[in-house]
Amino acid sequence: MSTYALTIIEPQLSRIIAGDLTVVWRVGIQMQAYSPSDFLWVREPYYLPKSKAHLAPSSAAARGVTPIYAADLTPQSPAPEGWLGPLMKARTMPRAWHRQHLLIEAVDHTRRLHSITADEMAAQGFAHLNHFIGWWNKAASLAGPAFRWDLNPLVTAITFARIGAPLP
CATH class of the missing domain: 2.30.130.30 (Hypothetical protein.)
Incomplete structure (x- = not known):
């Protein structure tokens, strides 16, 4: 297995x-x-908070940053304006965040x-x-x-x- x-x-x-x-x-x-x-x-796919968007995903995970999952954001439940960094590609997600x-x-x-x-x-x-x-x-x-x-x-x-x- x-x-x-x-x-x-x-x-x-x-x-x-x-x-x-x-x-x-x-x-x-x-x-x-x-x-x-x-x-x-x-x-x-996920976002990092704008204040942490400069970090590599593995560095952000090691520092305890919590991602915002793109699938969780909807028109009814958006992120606050200006709070998110750029959308991160799924292939960059560290296993710790799955x-x-x-x-x-x-x-x-x-x-x-x-x-x-x-x-x-x-x-x-x-x-x-x-x-x-x-x-x-x-x-x-x-x-x-x-x-x-x-x-x-x-x-x-x-x-x-x-x-x-x-x-x-």
């Missing part, structure tokens, strides 16, 4: 929190080591990207194929041009259960 980080952004994050999303798709090579019974800790925990139930490394169904896209929070394609190409750009939608790369489908307890 191993533990890995998994970066999640909207619209998937709110779907996981609501319990509506149990499968995510990722570039295949990044997930080769994953297997059932492994754990994932979720990295999500709050979502997942247990891998299944890993499928044999899928081609174009095999994703409309229902699977909707479960991830995408209403239209074009929205999913745009999100995929943006997310996959970090892995390189070989993973663009139009090239129909091999992907990994990770089925998981959200768990409430902190990870071991």
